[in-house]
Amino acid sequence: MLKAASLFYATVISLIIAIISSSLLLFSFFNNQEKLIYSNQERIYRNVISGIRLIMASDTLLSEDQKSIIDLFGNKADSVALQSIAWGGFKVALSIAYSGNKKCNKAAIYGIVPDTINKSALYLVDNGKPLTLCGKTFIKGTCYLPKAGIKRGYIEGKNFEGDELVYGLIKQSNKALPVVSKKIIERLKSVYTKKGFQDDSVINYTGGISNDSLTNSFFSKTIAIYSHDKIIINSGEFCSGNIIIHSDTEIEVEQHCKMQDIILTAPIVKIKDSFTGNIQVFASDSICIGAKCVLQYPSLLTILKEKINNSNSVIKMEPGSSISGNIFAYNGMQSTQTQVLVCINEKDTVIGSIYSNGNVDLKGLVYGNITCNQIMLKTTNSEYEGYLMDATIDCTKLSKYFVYADLLPAKKKSIVKWVY
Amino acid sequence: MEALVAIIVVMLGFVMGTMIYVNVMDSDKGFKKLEAASMVREIVAQTKSGDDFIEGKVTKDSITVVKSVVSYPNVPSLMILSVDAFDIKGYKLCTYNEIITR
Numbered sequence: 001m002l003k004a005a006s007l008f009y010a011t012v013i014s015l016i017i018a019i020i021s022s023s024l025l026l027f028s029f030f031n032n033q034e035k036l037i038y039s040n041q042e043r044i045y046r047n048v049i050s051g052i053r054l055i056m057a058s059d060t061l062l063s064e065d066q067k068s069i070i071d072l073f074g075n076k077a078d079s080v081a082l083q084s085i086a087w088g089g090f091k092v093a094l095s096i097a098y099s100g101n102k103k104c105n106k107a108a109i110y111g112i113v114p115d116t117i118n119k120s121a122l123y124l125v126d127n128g129k130p131l132t133l134c135g136k137t138f139i140k141g142t143c144y145l146p147k148a149g150i151k152r153g154y155i156e157g158k159n160f161e162g163d164e165l166v167y168g169l170i171k172q173s174n175k176a177l178p179v180v181s182k183k184i185i186e187r188l189k190s191v192y193t194k195k196g197f198q199d200d201s202v203i204n205y206t207g208g209i210s211n212d213s214l215t216n217s218f219f220s221k222t223i224a225i226y227s228h229d230k231i232i233i234n235s236g237e238f239c240s241g242n243i244i245i246h247s248d249t250e251i252e253v254e255q256h257c258k259m260q261d262i263i264l265t266a267p268i269v270k271i272k273d274s275f276t277g278n279i280q281v282f283a284s285d286s287i288c289i290g291a292k293c294v295l296q297y298p299s300l301l302t303i304l305k306e307k308i309n310n311s312n313s314v315i316k317m318e319p320g321s322s323i324s325g326n327i328f329a330y331n332g333m334q335s336t337q338t339q340v341l342v343c344i345n346e347k348d349t350v351i352g353s354i355y356s357n358g359n360v361d362l363k364g365l366v367y368g369n370i371t372c373n374q375i376m377l378k379t380t381n382s383e384y385e386g387y388l389m390d391a392t393i394d395c396t397k398l399s400k401y402f403v404y405a406d407l408l409p410a411k412k413k414s415i416v417k418w419v420y
Numbered sequence: 421m422e423a424l425v426a427i428i429v430v431m432l433g434f435v436m437g438t439m440i441y442v443n444v445m446d447s448d449k450g451f452k453k454l455e456a457a458s459m460v461r462e463i464v465a466q467t468k469s470g471d472d473f474i475e476g477k478v479t480k481d482s483i484t485v486v487k488s489v490v491s492y493p494n495v496p497s498l499m500i501l502s503v504d505a506f507d508i509k510g511y512k513l514c515t516y517n518e519i520i521t522r
Binding site: 006007009010011013014017018020021024025028031032035039046049050051053054057058060061072073078412 | 422423425426427429430432433434436437440441444447450453457492494495497498500502516517518519520521
């Protein structure tokens with residue numbers, strides 16, 4: 001039997017109702033808060049991506065290396081901080097979006113989408129001589145060739161063994177290569193002169209990279225590791241991100257060191273056998289890639305010859321190596337005495353493009369495009385101008401999503417990779 | 421007397437509780453907003469995948485979705501895609517703005 005304490009029971013029931021009601025209120029409040037936070041996050045992420053697209057589409061809206069605050073939709077609610085910085089042959093788009101105390105940032109390396117000439121298999125300057133094919137040479141894709149055309153040949157005991165000379169269209173080339181703009185050459189020059197370091201954090205190299213590993217975000221100042229003497233990057237060392245390693249004499253990269261997105265600049269750069277990584281190399285004298293190296297996408301090998309000396313500047317790949325990216329050899333001296341040479345050996349693979357305003361000696365595979373002044377063939381016995389032997393050029397095997405370094409004029413730009 | 425007060429207290433508690441419950445349920449347009457967000461996402465995906473850059477208006481289950489595509493000022497290769505969703509009373513349920521490539 002219940003005692004007559006109805007007021008006590010009523011208070012308890014009211015208390016329970018109050019607790020349930022306030023729980024309901026709190027649940028509704030937090031639920032709304034959570035939805036608001038989620039939709040806000042989604043909006044600032046969208047704004048960051050919109051910012052990256054804006055950087056890639058507009059060269060005039062943003063001044064290079066300067067941070068700009070842009071009101072994306074003109075409603076004063078969606079502002080982003082945008083910056084485009086040159087990163088070797090590529091560019092890096094930095095986008096930061098804010099909303100209250102929330103912040104979202106993204107960085108992307110971007111380059112150019114190949115168009116007409118870059119999409120072809122071969123562009124050989126019209127210097128009055130025909131292109132001669134020998135052995136198992138295979139060319140697939142549109143070719144821009146001299147007026148003298150293309151023919152079968154016989155050298156080193158080898159006849160041309162294919163059915164057709166070119167599996168694709170043949171168009172006539174001009175007497176000059178597609179022009180590389182002065183702005184791009186100046187940008188490349190600034191990479192391998194110390195002038196480019198003036199705004200960076202410069203570390204003097206003294207025998208090794210501290211703690212064996214160094215990573216740096218593209219939102220931070222560039223770390224420039226500098227030495228007047230030879231730099232040896234030892235096995236086991238790890239460098240990633242916004243880092244430039246510069247030597248006034250030579251850089252040597254050992255087999256087991258790991259590198260990602262960094263830039264190496266020196267007159268001579270040597271990559272030891274079996275190295276695997278993703279690097280941009282800038283040299284004025286020579287680049288030697290050892291045997292069985294794998295230079296991952298997006299890598300770039302650049303020779304920029306600016307001084308007259310007696311030797312040719314060479315990019316040389318030992319047999320069994322591969323590069324996914326671009327090879328760029330540029331002689332700025334307009335001198336015929338010394339030239340730039342790109343040398344691709346047997347069993348080497350280039351996925352991407354080769355641009356040389358000097359010579360290209362091709363014995364391996366190119367899945368992409370070659371644009372050059374002259375093709376030459378060096379054998380143990382002799383040297384032949386305008387000859388290809390046992391080489392393969394196939395631009396149809398290049399992925400449609402492949403993005404080149406920002407070195408030649410192109411209308412469309414695209415993201416190469418997301419970085420941090 | 422005690423019983424009377426107790427009845428009033430319990431009744432007041434129930435009334436207030438019911439009012440809170442009704443108001444919370446009524447004020448929360450969560451389900452409608454989720455439905456609107458889903459419709460907006462679907463229209464954005466269709467626009468991007470089909471290159472359908474034509475302005476339009478769609479009404480479904482008392483939600484009206486308005487899509488507009490305008491050129492980005494001074495950048496001809498870009499466009500601003502805006503999609504807004506409204507309920508039957510014209511209350512904005514969801515809004516979506518993005519810069520897209522032509």
